[in-house]
Amino acid sequence: MSQIILDHVTKQYGDVVVLNDFSAEFEDGEFITLLGPSGCGKTTMLRMIAGFEKPTSGTIKIDGVTVSSADTFVPPEKRGLGMVFQSYAVWPHMNVFDNVAYPLKIRKLPKQEIRDKVMRVLEAVHLDQYEKRLPSQLSGGQQQRVALGRALVAEPKVLLLDEPLSNLDAKLREEMRYEIKDIQRRLHINIVYVTHDQSEAMTMSDRVFVIYAGELQQVGSPVEIYRHPRNQFVADFVGKVNFLKGTSQDGKILLDGVSESLDYSGDLTGPVDVAIRPENARLVRGGGQLPCRILSEFFMGDENDCLVQVGERQIHVASDAASYGQFGAEEPVGLEIREFLVFPQSGEEFEQILT
Amino acid sequence: MKQAKKFYFDVKWVFILGIVGFLLVFQVFPLLYLVFRGFFSTGKFSLEAFKRIYSNAVNWACVRNTLVTATLAMVFGVLIAFPLAWLVGRSNLYGRKFFRALFLMTYMVPPYVGAMAWLRLLNPKVGTLNMFLQKILGLSGMPFDIYSVGGLVWVLTTFYYPYAFITISRAMENMDPTLEEASRISGASPLRTLFTVTLPLMMPSIVAAALLVFVAAASCYGIPSIIGAPAKIFTITTRIVDYVYVGTADGLSDATALAIFLMVLALLLLYISTFVVGKRDYITISGKSVSPSVVDLGKWRIPLTIMVSLFALVVVVVPFMTVFATSFTVNMGKSIFEPGNFTLKYWNTIISRDSILKSTGNSVLSSIWAASLGMIVCLIMAYLLKRTQVKGRRIPDFLITVGSGTPSVVIALALIMTMSGRFGINIYNTMMIMVVAYMIKYMMMGMRTVVSALSNVSPSLEEAAQVSGAGWLRRLRDVLFPLIIPSIVAGWFLIFMPCFYELTMSNLLYSDNTKTLGVELFLYQTYHSQQTAAALAGGILILVVVVNFALNKISRGKFSI
Numbered sequence: 001m002s003q004i005i006l007d008h009v010t011k012q013y014g015d016v017v018v019l020n021d022f023s024a025e026f027e028d029g030e031f032i033t034l035l036g037p038s039g040c041g042k043t044t045m046l047r048m049i050a051g052f053e054k055p056t057s058g059t060i061k062i063d064g065v066t067v068s069s070a071d072t073f074v075p076p077e078k079r080g081l082g083m084v085f086q087s088y089a090v091w092p093h094m095n096v097f098d099n100v101a102y103p104l105k106i107r108k109l110p111k112q113e114i115r116d117k118v119m120r121v122l123e124a125v126h127l128d129q130y131e132k133r134l135p136s137q138l139s140g141g142q143q144q145r146v147a148l149g150r151a152l153v154a155e156p157k158v159l160l161l162d163e164p165l166s167n168l169d170a171k172l173r174e175e176m177r178y179e180i181k182d183i184q185r186r187l188h189i190n191i192v193y194v195t196h197d198q199s200e201a202m203t204m205s206d207r208v209f210v211i212y213a214g215e216l217q218q219v220g221s222p223v224e225i226y227r228h229p230r231n232q233f234v235a236d237f238v239g240k241v242n243f244l245k246g247t248s249q250d251g252k253i254l255l256d257g258v259s260e261s262l263d264y265s266g267d268l269t270g271p272v273d274v275a276i277r278p279e280n281a282r283l284v285r286g287g288g289q290l291p292c293r294i295l296s297e298f299f300m301g302d303e304n305d306c307l308v309q310v311g312e313r314q315i316h317v318a319s320d321a322a323s324y325g326q327f328g329a330e331e332p333v334g335l336e337i338r339e340f341l342v343f344p345q346s347g348e349e350f351e352q353i354l355t
Numbered sequence: 356m357k358q359a360k361k362f363y364f365d366v367k368w369v370f371i372l373g374i375v376g377f378l379l380v381f382q383v384f385p386l387l388y389l390v391f392r393g394f395f396s397t398g399k400f401s402l403e404a405f406k407r408i409y410s411n412a413v414n415w416a417c418v419r420n421t422l423v424t425a426t427l428a429m430v431f432g433v434l435i436a437f438p439l440a441w442l443v444g445r446s447n448l449y450g451r452k453f454f455r456a457l458f459l460m461t462y463m464v465p466p467y468v469g470a471m472a473w474l475r476l477l478n479p480k481v482g483t484l485n486m487f488l489q490k491i492l493g494l495s496g497m498p499f500d501i502y503s504v505g506g507l508v509w510v511l512t513t514f515y516y517p518y519a520f521i522t523i524s525r526a527m528e529n530m531d532p533t534l535e536e537a538s539r540i541s542g543a544s545p546l547r548t549l550f551t552v553t554l555p556l557m558m559p560s561i562v563a564a565a566l567l568v569f570v571a572a573a574s575c576y577g578i579p580s581i582i583g584a585p586a587k588i589f590t591i592t593t594r595i596v597d598y599v600y601v602g603t604a605d606g607l608s609d610a611t612a613l614a615i616f617l618m619v620l621a622l623l624l625l626y627i628s629t630f631v632v633g634k635r636d637y638i639t640i641s642g643k644s645v646s647p648s649v650v651d652l653g654k655w656r657i658p659l660t661i662m663v664s665l666f667a668l669v670v671v672v673v674p675f676m677t678v679f680a681t682s683f684t685v686n687m688g689k690s691i692f693e694p695g696n697f698t699l700k701y702w703n704t705i706i707s708r709d710s711i712l713k714s715t716g717n718s719v720l721s722s723i724w725a726a727s728l729g730m731i732v733c734l735i736m737a738y739l740l741k742r743t744q745v746k747g748r749r750i751p752d753f754l755i756t757v758g759s760g761t762p763s764v765v766i767a768l769a770l771i772m773t774m775s776g777r778f779g780i781n782i783y784n785t786m787m788i789m790v791v792a793y794m795i796k797y798m799m800m801g802m803r804t805v806v807s808a809l810s811n812v813s814p815s816l817e818e819a820a821q822v823s824g825a826g827w828l829r830r831l832r833d834v835l836f837p838l839i840i841p842s843i844v845a846g847w848f849l850i851f852m853p854c855f856y857e858l859t860m861s862n863l864l865y866s867d868n869t870k871t872l873g874v875e876l877f878l879y880q881t882y883h884s885q886q887t888a889a890a891l892a893g894g895i896l897i898l899v900v901v902v903n904f905a906l907n908k909i910s911r912g913k914f915s916i
Contacts (some may be wrong), residue, residue: 074820084821089815093837102833105825150823160822203380 003028003158003190004049009058010043018044020214022058029158029188031181033201036211037237045211046160046194051076052085063157077106083150083160083193086167088143090150096122099146103154117153124183125149128157141172154182161183161193165200176201198238202226210234235275242315244274245345253342258311262288268342275341278318283308283327288334299324306309310335370735371745377732381791385769385901387747388763392772393615405612414609416588418616424504424590425573430569435512435666436519439587441474441549442526442663446650449660457671462517463899464675465856465873467577468892469514471880472674474582475681477501477509478764483677485612502586509574510582513670514867517562518571526560527553545650566628570621574762576859581880590857591617592764599768611772614725614765661855675896683888701890711875711891718872721786722854725793729850730843732794733801738835740821741809742817752802759799763859766792771863784866792864792904793854801846808842809835845906852902856895 004026010116011019019041026032034042047053049060051067051074060068062081066072082103091099097118104114122128125145135143144164152161161180165173169193184191195201201208202222210225210233212215218230229235232243246255246262248269253262255274262274283294283306292308304324306317315333327333393402410412442448443455476484479500489497500506514632530553576592584593591613598610652659682701705711736751758766770792775783782788812835820830836843858873865874880888 050818050822052821076818077824077826079822080824081822083819085815085819087813087815088818089813091816091819091834091838102820102825106824106829147819150819154823 001037003030004192005059005060005061006045006049006061006234009045009060011041011048011053012056013054017214019048019211022216024216024219025208026190026192028190030194031184031191031204031206033193033208034206034211035195035198035201035208035238036194036217040211041214042194042196042211042217046162047156047191049192050081050160058355069121072229080154080156080276081158081160082154082156084144084147084151084162084164088140088147088161088167089139090143090146092135094130094135096127096133096135096138097144100149100153102150105248107154115123115197118149121149121153125144141176142167144168144176148180148183152187155187156189158190158192161191163195164193166195166197173200180204185298187313193295201238208238211236212237212244229275229341232273235341235343240278240316240318241275242278242313243309244276244313245317246272246274247271248342255290255311255313257313258290262289262337262340266342268344271345273343273345275343276315276337277339278305279303280337280339281315281317281319282336282338283317283319283323284334284336285327286327286334290335292333292335294327294333297324308335310332330352371739372731375751378758381756381770381774382754382795383774384778385773386757386765387893388773389611389618389765389769390615393611402697405616407609407668408612408616411609413589414594414613416507416881417591417613420504420579420583420588421590421592421617424507424511424579425569428515428572429565429569431512432516432519432572433565436564437522437557437561439516439663439666440520440523440527440552442578442659444524445553446652446659447656448652448663449656450664453577454663454667457667458517458520459528461514461671462521463852463903464514464896465853465858465892466510466514466575466576467581467858467873467880468678468896469674470510470578470581471681471885471888471892473501473510473513474505475677475885476673477506484673497768501582502588504588506586507579507583507588510578511575512776514578514645515568515571515575515676515740519561522564522567523557523560526557527557530556549650555624563628566624570760570762574617574621574764576764576862577877580633580877592762595764595768596859596863599771610768614762614768617762618765622757622760622888625756630755644756672707678889678892678896682886682893684886695716701884702893704887705890705894710870711887714870714875715872716858717786717869718855718857721789721793721869721871722851724786724790725797725854726847726851728790730801730847732803733798733805733846734843735806736911737809738831740806742814752806755799755802759796759797761796763792764863767860767863776778783815783864784869786869788869789861789864789869792860793857796857796860797853800849804849805839805841810837812838841909844909847901848906852899855898 003199004024006022006024009019009022010017022041022045034045036042044053048055048068049062051128054073055068057070059066059070062259064078065070065074066077091102094102100121101114101118104117109117119128119131122131125148127142127145127149130138130142135187138146144167146250147164148317165176168176179199180191180193184204193204205222208225209219209220210224212233216236218225222227225234225238229238235241238245242254243256246253248254248264248266248271251264253264253272253274255261282288283292283304290310292310295307295314297304297306297308299321303321304319306319308317382385393405394402407416439458440455443451443458448454476482477499478485479502482497482499482501485497485499486500488494501510508671554845573590574592576596579588579590580593580596582588584591589597595610595613595617598613684696733755736755739745739748740752770788771783774780774788774791782791816838817830817834819833825833855875856873857871858877861871861874862877865871872895876888876891876895879885879891
């Protein structure tokens with residue numbers, strides 16, 4: 001059965017449309033990520049599911065119950081959800097145990113049962129040693145776990161996470177990623193995760209909803225949206241990409257400002273945008289589809305991050321690490337393109353869009 | 356599958372409507388009625404009452420006196436406050452913390468205490484300081500006469516410069532220190548930086564501080580009534596009170612016209628300082644809590660410390676000591692150190708005389724009511740302002756600000772005219788009318804405290820409780836309250852203290868059964884025994900110091916009065 005159903009949900013503040021006609025169904029036990037740059041409407045969507053914001057129009061159902069529609073509104077405290085906030089929102093005046101026990105106290109569970117459940121959750125988030133500590137005595141990562149424990153303790157069917165890792169340092173962020181994913185698998189709950197970090201979305205999600213400017217751009221598994229982005233925005237936002245303008249005709253794409261062309265078997269004709277991911281291009285000595293000139297090289301350890309000139313355009317290439325420093329300054333170099341994406345030209349300059 | 360309820364009853368609205376109703380009935384309506392009466396005194400629209408302000412020489416003199424004394428107090432107040440705020444806040448003056456606490460404390464002392472003290476010190480015949488100066492300077496007459504416009508300006512200045520001091524200090528502390536550092540790096544000396552960067556940046560705050568002093572001085576009743584009245588120097592406030600006491604129709608209509616003039620003046624200036632000057636405020640609070648750099652005074656450090664000490668001695672220490680000395684003196688014509696001239700009888704009087712105890716009880720009770728009800732209103736209003744998107748949520752905040760900006764005399768007059776049965780509510784001669792007046796005048800202090808505390812509590816803390824299943828009241832109890840309780844306590848005392856020794860409104864609103872401490876003190880000072888009044892004032896001073904100290908301890912230095 002569907003856990004969360006969003007039916008034509010629109011949110012407007014005055015004339016500003018923050019989220020336009022959003023429809024989706026999140027299945028039981030699914031890890032859903034709402035991905036997009038800041039201000040795209042993803043947090044608004046999450047807050048509407050939680051009940052902190054009312055949709056301007058549309059219906060939201062959780063577990064078969066309409067929680068938000070034109071004539072119904074269930075406030076957040078009656079929705080029985082778990083939520084982790086970006087700022088953690090761990091109450092500074094309560095110790096770890098009291099913070100986590102709070103949802104159970106509201107539900108008026110017997111003392112012993114509360115104790116058992118809280119200790120079990122604290123163990124799951126590796127905080128069982130810290131039950132008496134105040135939040136001010138904990139590190140950021142530990143506070144984060146308190147927030148996670150508090151969201152999980154009442155065993156909600158749905159867990160909402162609002163950029164929960166953005167305030168952590170890089171190493172901890174990676175650790176927590178696996179932990180959250182692990183908890184989700186074990187408890188088989190529906191997680192709705194909001195982030196602007198595409199690598200978080202890639203590693204954890206079953207399905208990713210890419211949102212931009214209040215519009216849903218694409219839905220799919222991480223592999224789908226990476227390999228088959230529906231438009232230039234998705235291609236650019238999920239992973240790195242170089243755009244080249246060109247014209248498609250007779251099974252070939254003529255790139256603007258470049259004498260060579262690329263073989264193309266798709267059915268788009270006319271002006272197109274060609275998107276090349278850095279890892280799909282490789283520097284080769286002689287040959288390759290496109291001749292180029294190396295402008296700069298950066299040794300990254302696992303790859304050679306270089307900037308090359310192709311005709312009048314500059315593109316980033318993630319060549320193999322072994323290629324670093326192998327080419328002389330004036331040596332003719334070729335670019336071997338393994339894979340590229342073709343989109344009809346939209347006229348927008350998509351390389352400008354960043355998080 | 357369970358069906359969700361269609362509507363959830365929102366408790367918020369009951370509170371909100373109740374409070375807006377209270378403000379409408381007890382503040383908005385009386386003030387509007389006052390204005391209405393000013394223009395329709397004869398039943399038809401007329402400006403007759405206002406013409407009498409100009410045509411009647413007595414009225415015109417008191418308008419002139421008010422404007423002159425308030426303007427001079429404003430100029431001197433700022434001239435004192437700015438260097439003082441800079442020295443205490445930004446230089447390595449000796450004893451900065453001590454001086455700061457001392458100057459801030461004066462803010463909470465009732466102005467009439469200052470008037471009493473300076474009356475004793477600079478009385479043209481027997482003033483203690485006058486006689487002392489005459490002796491050491493070998494003068495033939497007394498150097499000062501407190502019964503003069505100059506005397507009035509002097510006392511107003513010494514009691515209202517702390518308003519400017521607080522405003523300017525706060526702005527100085529909030530200033531981004533890198534702005535000044537950039538000037539120093541560019542080669543400017545500390546003094547040049549002060550004049551080319553600090554001072555221009557502070558200008559909006561200085562103007563706001565000046566307007567605040569002006570309004571406070573112009574609305575003051577205690578000082579002009581104790582010093583001005585014996586000298587036949589009347590101001591708008593003393594004139595209004597006199598007219599109300601006389602109680603004739605013409606008198607009331609003159610009082611109304613003067614009150615409207617004073618109210619419009621005060622609110623206009625406050626409007627300018629908040630919305631016009633406030634908009635140009637350059638002071639930004641940067642996220643990084645870098646404390647502003649301290650300027651080394653070098654060879655000036657000791658001379659400047661001595662100057663500030665002398666100032667503190669003359670403006671704070673001497674007057675307060677005078678009040679205490681007076682309270683122990685038998686014959687005020689002689690020095691307290693002469694044999695047989697020391698007595699504890701007046702202190703004994705104030706803790707034993709029934710009428711005084713009753714007045715003190717009245718003050719305690721009405722102040723507790725005003726502070727408690729006031730804090731409830733403040734809490735709900737602050738919540739409304741900071742935590743909801745309700746349309747018109749700024750209206751109560753605006754009303755509370757207007758209330759505090761309205762001169763006390765005007766509030767009292769408006770309440771007398773509307774709350775004595777004419778419109779179905781008769782609370783005249785009861786303690787309730789005083790509680791209402793106190794709330795309107797002093798709620799803003801509590802409001803500001805709670806609003807700033809709420810701004811520091813992230814809404815997500817409450818949202819986390821809401822997701823956990825807690826309803827509104829439960830969230831308030833479990834999360835919000837425990838986090839802001841120090842501010843609630845501080846806010847409560849910020850309302851309680853000024854109500855406790857309030858004079859102006861009480862003086863117009865009291866009846867035999869509801870006499871308050873301020874009124875009692877005023878009556879003793881004017882008619883019976885200055886020593887008893889001094890003992891009462893001494894008691895109030897001790898209370899101010901004790902409460903201030905306790906609050907500072909409770910809030911770990913975050914709050915003091």
